Amino acid sequence: MKLLLVNPNISGSVSDLIANEAMRAASPGTQVEVVTAPFGVAYIETRFEALIGAYAAAQLAAEHHERFDALVVAAFGDPGLAGLREALPIPVTGMTEAALATAHLLGHRISIIAISQRIQAWYREVVEAYGFGSRLASIRALDRPISAIGGVQQEHADALQSLAQRAVEEDGADVIVLAGAPLAGLARSLEGRLPVPVVDGVSSAVRHAETLVALKPGRARAGSFAPPPAKPNQGLAPEMQKLLSLHNHP
Amino acid sequence: MKLLLVNPNISGSVSDLIANEAMRAASPGTQVEVVTAPFGVAYIETRFEALIGAYAAAQLAAEHHERFDALVVAAFGDPGLAGLREALPIPVTGMTEAALATAHLLGHRISIIAISQRIQAWYREVVEAYGFGSRLASIRALDRPISAIGGVQQEHADALQSLAQRAVEEDGADVIVLAGAPLAGLARSLEGRLPVPVVDGVSSAVRHAETLVALKPGRARAGSFAPPPAKPNQGLAPEMQKLLSLHNHP
Amino acid sequence: MKLLLVNPNISGSVSDLIANEAMRAASPGTQVEVVTAPFGVAYIETRFEALIGAYAAAQLAAEHHERFDALVVAAFGDPGLAGLREALPIPVTGMTEAALATAHLLGHRISIIAISQRIQAWYREVVEAYGFGSRLASIRALDRPISAIGGVQQEHADALQSLAQRAVEEDGADVIVLAGAPLAGLARSLEGRLPVPVVDGVSSAVRHAETLVALKPGRARAGSFAPPPAKPNQGLAPEMQKLLSLHNHP
Amino acid sequence: MKLLLVNPNISGSVSDLIANEAMRAASPGTQVEVVTAPFGVAYIETRFEALIGAYAAAQLAAEHHERFDALVVAAFGDPGLAGLREALPIPVTGMTEAALATAHLLGHRISIIAISQRIQAWYREVVEAYGFGSRLASIRALDRPISAIGGVQQEHADALQSLAQRAVEEDGADVIVLAGAPLAGLARSLEGRLPVPVVDGVSSAVRHAETLVALKPGRARAGSFAPPPAKPNQGLAPEMQKLLSLHNHP
Amino acid sequence: MKLLLVNPNISGSVSDLIANEAMRAASPGTQVEVVTAPFGVAYIETRFEALIGAYAAAQLAAEHHERFDALVVAAFGDPGLAGLREALPIPVTGMTEAALATAHLLGHRISIIAISQRIQAWYREVVEAYGFGSRLASIRALDRPISAIGGVQQEHADALQSLAQRAVEEDGADVIVLAGAPLAGLARSLEGRLPVPVVDGVSSAVRHAETLVALKPGRARAGSFAPPPAKPNQGLAPEMQKLLSLHNHP
Amino acid sequence: MKLLLVNPNISGSVSDLIANEAMRAASPGTQVEVVTAPFGVAYIETRFEALIGAYAAAQLAAEHHERFDALVVAAFGDPGLAGLREALPIPVTGMTEAALATAHLLGHRISIIAISQRIQAWYREVVEAYGFGSRLASIRALDRPISAIGGVQQEHADALQSLAQRAVEEDGADVIVLAGAPLAGLARSLEGRLPVPVVDGVSSAVRHAETLVALKPGRARAGSFAPPPAKPNQGLAPEMQKLLSLHNHP
Structure with a gap:
């Protein structure tokens, strides 16, 4: 294939x-x-x-x-x-579609972790257009400048993990989606470090x-x-x- | 201006x-x-x-x-x-945005009259993306081939008026939107021939x-x-x- | 006219x-x-x-x-x-209907700035009855006594501007509606002082x-x-x- | 009391x-x-x-x-x-509020039987304002003139029962609400003649x-x-x- | 009976x-x-x-x-x-069904006070399944261990009252539901101590x-x-x- | 595995x-x-x-x-x-969860074909509980007695295919889900006989x-x-x- x-x-x-x-x-x-x-x-x-x-x-x-x-x-x-x-x-x-499908199979309420504040409105509209608005616990995003888009997951790994942790504790997330192609693979490297299932868009x-x-x-x-x-x-x-x-x- | x-x-x-x-x-x-x-x-x-x-x-x-x-x-x-x-x-x-604004000022439930069956799903998604899904009484559309896109309102005037009439009687429409640039001006020529207000996208x-x-x-x-x-x-x-x-x- | x-x-x-x-x-x-x-x-x-x-x-x-x-x-x-x-x-x-129509033409999510805490529930119900609930980012309101209803916009200008600013920053508002006839004209005097479009009900x-x-x-x-x-x-x-x-x- | x-x-x-x-x-x-x-x-x-x-x-x-x-x-x-x-x-x-409370205790989807076509839009808005829109299977209404408002339940008893029957069969109603003070008491006289529970607003x-x-x-x-x-x-x-x-x- | x-x-x-x-x-x-x-x-x-x-x-x-x-x-x-x-x-x-019916008769927005953090997701799903999601102002819950389930209302009376108070002040609750059979009777003993109507599931x-x-x-x-x-x-x-x-x- | x-x-x-x-x-x-x-x-x-x-x-x-x-x-x-x-x-x-995930990846509006009239209400509640209510085009079901539950797909193959066809033509379905374990495998045997993608719950x-x-x-x-x-x-x-x-x- x-x-x-x-x-x-x-x-x-x-x-x-x-x-x-x-x-x-x-x-x-x-x-x-x-x-x-x-x-x-x-x-x-x-x-x-x-x-x-x-x-x-x-x-x-x-x-x-x-x-x-x-x-x-x-x-x-x-x-x-x-x-x-x-x-x-x-x-x-x-x-997004594939990550939502995986998240749907893992829990009910889904939080999305994103790489910039500005990106959130667009993500929300896409999720709602798929009819997943009632499943969306929150979107949380980095609020700091990105030096190089290919290096965002290394540069901001701790901040991203911390956003996910807060989504679980404060927003009631059952599942975390790490959003954006620049975060491809991050879920794999966070394995075991978050208390709920973590979903990656590319692998999904x-x-x-x-x-x-x-x-x-x-x-x-x-x-x-x-x-x-x-x-x-x-x-x-x-x-x-x-x-x-x-x-x-x- | x-x-x-x-x-x-x-x-x-x-x-x-x-x-x-x-x-x-x-x-x-x-x-x-x-x-x-x-x-x-x-x-x-x-x-x-x-x-x-x-x-x-x-x-x-x-x-x-x-x-x-x-x-x-x-x-x-x-x-x-x-x-x-x-x-x-x-x-x-x-x-669409402008026609919905006008319709919102004229009544509660809105029906859209469209030029082809296929176009309905796309229109519905656009209306829902604007948050107007609960105001949408129906979308009704022509189900016949269009000879020339610039002539659709002349060619199918009666069928379009009849669709609007049914939207009022059967779907509970308070307002009719005649949808699509090819219908620009039709609302004006239907003046007085439909029992509810009629909205045109271009003039709106x-x-x-x-x-x-x-x-x-x-x-x-x-x-x-x-x-x-x-x-x-x-x-x-x-x-x-x-x-x-x-x-x-x- | x-x-x-x-x-x-x-x-x-x-x-x-x-x-x-x-x-x-x-x-x-x-x-x-x-x-x-x-x-x-x-x-x-x-x-x-x-x-x-x-x-x-x-x-x-x-x-x-x-x-x-x-x-x-x-x-x-x-x-x-x-x-x-x-x-x-x-x-x-x-x-309200007219301000929502204008706001709909300017952005997606709308915040309403109101003159009293108590007024918020009623405003929310009205906005939801128009089907605009999914467009409502927030309602924020003054929480201080009003000396004279005709003077509220002078008396509380800074507080009102500050509520609008917070609606943009914290609630994701794309557009601000300054609500209530006692605020008629305030949008005009705030011109250029808020980072998103501002809507007035009377002029709308x-x-x-x-x-x-x-x-x-x-x-x-x-x-x-x-x-x-x-x-x-x-x-x-x-x-x-x-x-x-x-x-x-x- | x-x-x-x-x-x-x-x-x-x-x-x-x-x-x-x-x-x-x-x-x-x-x-x-x-x-x-x-x-x-x-x-x-x-x-x-x-x-x-x-x-x-x-x-x-x-x-x-x-x-x-x-x-x-x-x-x-x-x-x-x-x-x-x-x-x-x-x-x-x-x-309405009381009838919905009773219906809520008897089943999930509710149909309302009303005395005139025109009344339906207003009823629908009231039901939706109470947040019961997702529970509403249908509103069905008489489409014939009313001779005297106090006699509508006698004059149109069969038609009203037939509307209720269709709401069960075609609209998936679990419960019927007979709506309008002019129908007060009709539920009692229809006892046993409809295949689902029937609710009266006054007694509720x-x-x-x-x-x-x-x-x-x-x-x-x-x-x-x-x-x-x-x-x-x-x-x-x-x-x-x-x-x-x-x-x-x- | x-x-x-x-x-x-x-x-x-x-x-x-x-x-x-x-x-x-x-x-x-x-x-x-x-x-x-x-x-x-x-x-x-x-x-x-x-x-x-x-x-x-x-x-x-x-x-x-x-x-x-x-x-x-x-x-x-x-x-x-x-x-x-x-x-x-x-x-x-x-x-739950009965408490929601009572609350529906007393106000519009309803907050539920619950005995554990974990219980909230399940309660929310039940409330939403009844179609009351749009009426739900909030669910607030104790975040401390329960010594004996039969004694929770004595042990945590003040914390429960305080949660209810915050639901009114911060979440816009018109009505409070004290949730869970272990809280049966608490509404009665709180009579007059909360500024909005309080509902008990058992008595309802x-x-x-x-x-x-x-x-x-x-x-x-x-x-x-x-x-x-x-x-x-x-x-x-x-x-x-x-x-x-x-x-x-x- | x-x-x-x-x-x-x-x-x-x-x-x-x-x-x-x-x-x-x-x-x-x-x-x-x-x-x-x-x-x-x-x-x-x-x-x-x-x-x-x-x-x-x-x-x-x-x-x-x-x-x-x-x-x-x-x-x-x-x-x-x-x-x-x-x-x-x-x-x-x-x-159901898995079939909805597959259908979500294939189109927007989903129709479910079921084996009995009675089963529809329960299916609808399950789909809505997953937050897929807005994606549901329709549920259509057989309205005839089932001789043996293990033979329903043979006994009623034509009726089931015809229900699916109507869901596409009349309800706007983009995807068909053949629902119920007794229909396991039917999608495979209908391959190419329906004009939209067909989903089976077991294989999904x-x-x-x-x-x-x-x-x-x-x-x-x-x-x-x-x-x-x-x-x-x-x-x-x-x-x-x-x-x-x-x-x-x-």
Whole structure:
């Protein structure tokens, strides 16, 4: 099985973190590959940056999906995921969606630990759009500057652990989600140091993508995740054009 | 006062409908201008198409906003609106947001009349994301093919009126929203033919944009609609780069 | 265009604040007039006082509406508004409804700054009844005695600004609503001193009332805001009787 | 124990129905008395009529409460109830609130059977304001003219029973509430003819009022149901003035 | 009238508290009897313990119900209640359900005071399952060890009162519910010492059970509280077998 | 890896269906074992039957868990799951929880196809308790008698497929969940015959249980899924006693 992880941001250092955790999490026989956005920002904290990341993810997916069995949008917040689920002929998930699925299987109330104050509003909206608002105990976030996005989990390990601890004690969290691709792998290194289960988006997405491939639930030909209906388009990259026309031959 | 209406789709015929209704609705002294997406699809029905439209709207806004006092995303579903509200230094609204504001001032339960079956799921998600789910009486939509997107309101006028009538009688609608830029102006031509108030997205957006300019409520420097924080970016069009750096000089 | 603002309370000093802000906010060509309740209390903080204010607003509306193009219930909490929307043949809005419409166009999460602790429960219920509960970041209120209701914004200006600041920093507010007719005009004098957009109920109501008149959305003849069905009544003031019979001649 | 039932409408025939069911439902030793509004409408179907009924209920309560141990607002929709709970020194409930309490004790999903199409929107808003929206299976209502409000349960008995039957079969109702003072006593006469428990508002209110008196839970001196704070008032009936000043001597 | 109160736990000392408060609360002519679980735990704080208590309550109910007019599940959290309402031919309520009904009749926002930190999550889930989530101001709980479950209200009286006081002042509670059978009777002894109405689960359940018997609303033969459909069973105690077959003879 | 699937009902024929689908779904190297309740009913449709099944599941889990890496409650509705997650030292999931996780990864709105009309209310409550109410498009169910519970998928295959088709066309389902252990494996045999993805509870639970074991998220020592606190118990089976004391040695 071959999985494509799409980093909708331009940070190669974060792509490395993603690749490392994906390889640790994958089942024997699963190959993972990470591609990095050629345009966009270093990491997404806002709706405007998410809009850019979504388009970059779509371009990457259009270009590369044909060689893979499933695709993962490898940024917390899942920019472009819902659209790609319509357009792609393979299963697709994202770090937030997959982390919520894992957390749902481990407890009831979920807290998310994030890397910046600003990022919280966007995360909250994404979680609520998935219908998980009533499961969200809290979002807690670092309130200090980040020197280098690829090094945030080393630089702020203690602060992140302390935020998680407070989420359990003060917010009633049953499960902790460490959010954001820059934190990929941190759950693994915190093993045993938090009093509740800890969830990582990348490893969750890899495992759940494998499950979707294995279960063969079938592709949507109706409902709101069927491919977009055929209609005129213009000015798009050839791969995007091809993706839009892929399913429109009845 | 100068208002920019951004059509995130490639249909010039729809831009004409938008421009005509915007001019009819604008106050004396307000100038309106409509720009059309150079890339994308004919009209948006799905999340994937909305993702493309959002990026197109962002590009157009980045390129043109400096000459205007306020901006309107002129597609129902408001692709890109929340992101643009963060990034732009002027007020911005969209057809769905503005139509909901008007409907909120006219009654409690709102029905939306739409141009295709497929479009309903996306509209519902947008309305719910605005927190208006409990106000939504129903979405009803045409279930027949559309010959030309610019002519849908002429071609299907009776069917659209009949859907609105059923929304009042069967779904308990207090207010009808005629949804989608291709229906711009239809509310005006249905005047007096429906038993409840009827709302048009374009005229609502024009009037509310004027109100936002007039009230001078102030620009967000904090909260989740402050400009995106400064961070590295690459590969973006110069106008997008400029927009991202606009507010980042403390 | 002529707008009637109905103060459902007996405080002439508050009516003056309302009139001054309404005149500042109105478009050229719009005339505003404020009437004050002949019976009731100085200002409304509770459901019982709102019940009295609603009846006073209805009496004033019945008596005066014929000379106006639209009507505004000029107390936060909108006592009587939903009933008057059924009964009156002209558009009607209120300070809370209008302030929420403006805030909806400016950001996602809204905080309300109020003049007394006691008033908060009633405000919350009104906001939730409009379906805006999920948009409400917080209500924060003064906790000190008010010497004179007409002077509260001068007397407590700093405390009010400080409450707004905390709502942004601690509650995640994207927009601040300064609530209550006694605060009419305060948003204008705070311009530039808060880091998020600030909304005033009176100016919002005046502008949105103008919009409703301009858009001509049509009067409800069906749905839950159609005029009350004809039926026996007794003991009412002649204007109320007339209002109840106004629309009952098919 | 003495209970006052306040009919906020002018229909003496409905007051008779209320009195008869109240006497049948009361415990030994409980005396009931019904007073009828001197002004208002024949029965309430709309928010505007509810506004009038609320004021009438307040006047009657102010005038008569001193001789009673508890008070019931005897119209479905409970006009004025929340305000009276603040102002009165005795327990107070209403037909909707009490019927929902009984239904809550009998099953999960509740359907309401009502006497007119128009009345449904108002009932729904009241039920949702009590937080019972998620318990509401449906509201079903007669769609035929009512000859005389006091005779609606005789005139339309079969249609009402049939609506209840459909609510069970099609809407998943566990419990039926027969709504509206004009239906007082109908539940009793339908005994055994519906396949789920049937609730009457008047008998529920009488029994629950007795319970509130018996349990002596204490009067609110804080929270949102404490008496309204002292402040200037004018133009009110002497009994209303007295009620407003009753609790304001610290 | 004869009421059975089922203590789903093994603590005889708590059964005594229940019996004492039930007798104080019962109307003249009502007899109450309390039975104690022969198996289970001392008191329920978790979902796993509730699962055991539910089965014990079912066994006790199956064994004893025939001699009674109504049954009360006498543990806060109501283990087994919804199932017993299906299976038993008599009215049944529980301490949480009944306390919420009383609180609903006394105010809008409700705080629950509980005996342990751990118990809060379970209580919250039960309250939300009843649809009362939007009415819940807070749950506050003791955070100290309990020496003997039957003596908790004496041992921690001041701490419990202080928690209630804070719920009013900080959480906006209109009504306090003192939760858990070990607190039965505490509301009575706190009379006049809290500034809002205080509700006790046992006395509420006794009074509401009496009301259900008096109102004769009828037994469910359809809907989701009709008796379980006939089907094979094995390995159950004879009383449980009898209960399952009781209603299955058409 | 060894997985235990607990059938909380007495039907050996259903245990066979569960075992067969579990073996088809399991990864290479995973062993599955199914145990059947020694007491209880043939299948669960009601809250009362679920109460019995939960206790049976707890007994089986207490007796057998030590030999396994994870446990699955193999009845839709997940009787006992939340309690077992507290008490067991290994990961545990259930058919509903796992099916919802899979469906969440495949689309937004979910319809559940069930084997009897009566079962729907219980399923709905379980789905809502997981916070998935807003994702639930509909529950549709067979309305015909079941000859033998182990043969329902053969006997009613066409009717079940037709219900699923209607859920897509009329209810807006993006994903179909075939609910109930008696339908285990049906999704596999319907492959390609429905226009949206189809989810099976057993295969979902097996795969997700494997994922939970692989991810090693850690065991709850705090939060609401920590083991129940130590306290007196009596009358329980030795395995249950042992389970209650398992984690109580600090």
